[in-house]
Amino acid sequence: MSLAQTDKYYLPQPSIWPIVGSVALLLMAVGGTMTMREIDGGLWILLAGLAIMFYMMFGWFGEVIRDSEAGRFNKQVDGSYRWSMSWFIFSEVMFFAAFFGALFYTRVLSVPWLAEGDTMQQLWPAFQATWPTAGPGLTADGFQFTPMGAWGIPAINTLLLLSSGVTITWAHWGLKKDKRGQLILGLAMTVALGLVFLGLQIYEYIHAYEELGLTLGAGVYGATFFMLTGFHGFHVLVGTTMLVVMLGRSIAGHFTAEHHFAFEAVSWYWHFVDVVWVILFVLVYWLI
Amino acid sequence: MSDAAHAHDDHGHHAHPTGIMRWLTTTNHKDIGSMYLWFALIMLFAAGSMALLIRAELFQPGMQLTHPDFFNQLTTMHGLIMIFGVIMPAFSGFANWQVPLMLGAPDMAFPRMNNWAFWILPVAGLLLMSSFLLPGGAVAGGWTMYPPLFIQGGISYDLTILAVHIMGLSSIMGSINIITTILNMRAPGLTLMKMPLFVWTWLITAYLLIATMPVLAGAVTMLLTDRNFGTHFFNAAGGGDPVMFQHIFWFFAHPEVYILILPAFGIVSQIIPTFARKPLFGYASMVYATASIAILSFIVWAHHMFTVGMPAAAQLFFMFSTMLIAVPTGVKVFNWVATMWKGSMTFETPMLFAIAFVCLFTIGGFSGLVLAIAPVDIQLHDTYYVVAHFHYVLVSGALFSIFAGIYYWLPKWTGHMYDETLGKWHFWLSVIGMNIVFFPMHFLGLAGMPRRIPDYALQFTEFNQIATVGAFIFGFSQLIFLWVVLKAIRGGEKATSKVWEGAEGLEWTVPSPAPYHTFETAPVVK
Amino acid sequence: MRKTGTRLAAWATLLSASGAATADYAYNLQAPASQIARDVFQLHNWIMLVCLGIFIVVFGAMFYSLIKHRKSVGHKAAHFHENTTVEVIWTVIPFVILMGMAYPAARVVIDMKDTSNPDMTIKITGYQWKWGYDYLNEGVSFYSNLSTPREQIENTATKGEHYLLEVDEPMVVPVGKRVRLLITANDVLHAWWVPALGAKQDAIPGFIRDSWFTADKIGTYRGQCVELCGKDHGFMPIVVEVVSEEDYAKWVAKKKGAADVAATDNTRTFDTAELITRGQKVYEANCAACHQANGMGLPGAFPAISGSKVATGPVEAHIDIVLNGKPGTAMAAFGGQLSDADIAAVVTYQRNAWDNKVGDAAQPAQIAAARGGSEAAAPAAQ
Ligand code: HEA
Ligand code: HEA
Ligand code: CUA
């Protein structure tokens, strides 16, 4: 390839990382299945897969970071990254939409159906459509749980995430004005808020399991509760990890006031996770 | 890997990995496009062989070759692989080869991710296919994966769910790549409304994929947790609803069927003008029609669920919205006919397949319309009428467009003309065979033969026998196709850059075969 | 609209192949035997006719062009590639045609959905792989199994006329009565369909969805399960016998008498040999589909009973799995399907058949005790 062309486009060389990632996925899927089916050795295969996956991410992202720092990413590449990050976040929105859709469907449609007309008379006598519910069968068997209240930990967590949205924006301002101290401090605070959030959520889960009887198996309320908050929590974890990387790179002197899309991408992602939480707080915790 | 990064600095022509490593590590869109296409072809033979086994079992009443459970495995795997392993990868292959060439771009926006999006597909394929060998056999719950049946099964069901996740990941990465390439890598002067229609259809397809694949991922994740982690999403005893899965699944799967046809529309819209030697009629309305189909596709999903017992208002809504799709699709059909009108037509193999596409896809569209009429669908749902419908749109639709596209671009890719005589043989045997297999299925469905059954009542015998004969004609004529492709790769009459007299567009300005690197300096489009 | 539709439909029926005069339409929907089925039949003909018309016009034009505008006959390509007027016209016309299809269709939808004022109500439950019928007004309940012998399916005997579409106990209804169906399932999705009656409804576990029909004529109508429900999905037919009102009354009386006899079985004690003979029948009707007649099951999917730890271990655990099933697997709770006597019999049979030589027996009283007299109340005996 010629010099003229690199002015406009960036074309990476052949890379082993994708195929490493594929091997990792294969091991993870096989190991995961074996673990779920309680076949011996599955866990080890799963862990091996995960380890290879992390190795791949280090290697691949490291390569990208080196290329970026070497100044190989021009405006054109920057544009590609912007488009792709936007579409990626859109795909995440749709992933959460599936679970919010399930919450909507059960709350508004199927739970009331179970408690009316022939369905109730013939199959689930005396079932009442309330929310939260563990459903007619479990309730009839005497299953009980206490729903998670909104105004304890969840409210605190809302505050934490909202503040973290502020701190990361503040860090971004710092970066744009080339104030490295503000950048690093802002990032560090965001990471800290994310970690506290995660800690509180773990505490909340333990509380749910041990004291409230609220488990994954607690009917459709338990299922939607843990899937929505769980996937959200996982996204916070991923976001925090990415923030840590950004923090490290900031300390190492990466990014310039004009050229720092990696940072922006992480902050977009973080804001997205934030917005999901607010919706979740309202629909899952508050309006029950 | 730092070596590679280093090697890059001197901008020379460096030693590329050779042998298998070339393919494992490649970041070249042409290599990746070829791999997608080969993968699809291999999977076509695998899933096609399953179809032939299905047809052989159904040749006459009584159980002959399979057991009921194995039959269900064949049906399920045939459907899953044909959709996720044949048509989708084949279209991705076309996108990889053609989108950069048509846009005047040197490669895709993210060449490494491009490689990964391909190389996780064989992983998913392996997970799916290997389950045939596991205790309990492969999945047998239908490609639609409806619970509670899908909750009951053994280990292969978990493997399938994870395989679906992986295929979804592949599609999402592939689509982000394609969208970004189209939006950000066009040659100077190539505005959106000047793009070839194939690029437009893929832009919209990629959007559909990004919007719906994550929804499928969500749905199968709920299946996974219902199976293994005690949740009750699809169990009424816990307040869930099995039908909820169907809503989420079809919210994905209806747009999915347009994912399987929009690129086909694109390919055909490239081919017909070439051989009619006349510009595509109504380019702008083609673009708008494609977009309308995509938008409408999000509000029609429950036409697959007319028999679940929805309220009348919901049935009416989904019936009307589904019928509306006939309008933009009709616009497309009329535009193709108008493109041929007063052209100067020749009938090389790509054109033959394209014409067959227009005609036979429309038959499939009409049977779709019949199914859209809720009361009629309530009679025909889950019968062979539906099987006839979707094979008309998928086989003589999607698959024929793929054949057409391969014949059309093969000279560009290999530098050799394919054997026209063999191509014509392939075409005629396929068209005739295809109709013999699938036309009688309309009658079977009307007469009341359910789908997904390994054995049937005596009155269905004749049409089933005809269909089976057709299936073997159609199936074995695909070996001709394989032969034509191999022959063209190995040699043959040299192709010019333009290949076809009436061809237009950037891809026809580069030599045949297209060099490994094209458009290193962007062409300017006026 | 509806009138013309009907007239055109009649026309299309005449056109549509040989069978128009007889009741068998090999190229169309089955001959309808209820008003709804007739409406659907005509609707379908009307839609087909419109589609056929459009097809002829569009492809008439295309094939004309293919013949006249080819290079080999020297046709030179024109250069037009746009014409707004034409494009608007061929957007609007299909839209109008669609409205002509939507209107009659909507009327049928509304009729189909109206299940009010039934003369009688039957609850239908899908099981893997049989149908259960509960006549809610008459108090009659029974199961309906495929009655085609295995040998015919395995091609060792000649197939009968109603191969795969015959059952041991058909559903019986009086002619001309509005029958409301409450449809549900016990394990996975099934769907209840009798084409000639125009009624099809998915059976969804945990939910009741209703449908209805009024049969016009006395006769036997056959259908099948039409939702994939596992291994024997292809082997769970539906037979509806439409009879006169007098015959229906006789049938109900007979059914009730049989139930009384069976009920006494649940309170008496059997000797082991008797249980084993009875148990074998129950096993073949209810269990062999999965666990196989030879007790070997299907490895990986259904466990063998022969040599099974449960079937050779303590009898309580054995009774428990048959009564209550195993949630999350295909092993259903048979407590709701089989009477105490039948469960006692099948358990005894399993403990003494094949390689299992346990030698003990279970009595109906034990089953009743295991039910704990509570929710899993025994179904009315068959
Ligand atoms: C490529 C894939 C593809 C495509 C393009 C379509 C296109 C359409 N499909 Fe199809 N469909 C499937 C793949 C596809 N389908 C599959 C795989 C299934 C089964 C899934 C399963 O259960 O396993 C299915 C099932 C399916 C059902 C459910 C059947 C059932 O299970 O009961 C319905 C019901 O409405 C339906 C309708 C339609 C309609 C209205 C269109 C329309 O888009 C068609 C529009 C086209 C035309 C109408 C022809 C051209 C138009 C003109 C010439 C204009 C003039 C026409 C008029 C005014 C009428 N399809
Ligand atoms: C793009 C999608 C696609 C394609 C191309 C096909 C192609 C074919 N399909 Fe279908 N099919 C589906 C998608 C597709 N199918 C789906 C989604 C279902 C629903 C599944 C479900 O219910 O869940 C289905 C279901 C389905 C059924 C219904 C099964 C049932 O309900 O029980 C049948 C029955 O005849 C059938 C037949 C065929 C046949 C004969 C072909 C032919 O076109 C195949 C032609 C054959 C070949 C191309 C192979 C050639 C092989 C050889 C010549 C042998 C040589 C071998 C080697 C070299 C290894 N298919
Ligand atoms: Cu029951 Cu299919």
Ligand SMILES: [Cu+2]
């Ligand atoms: Cu659809």
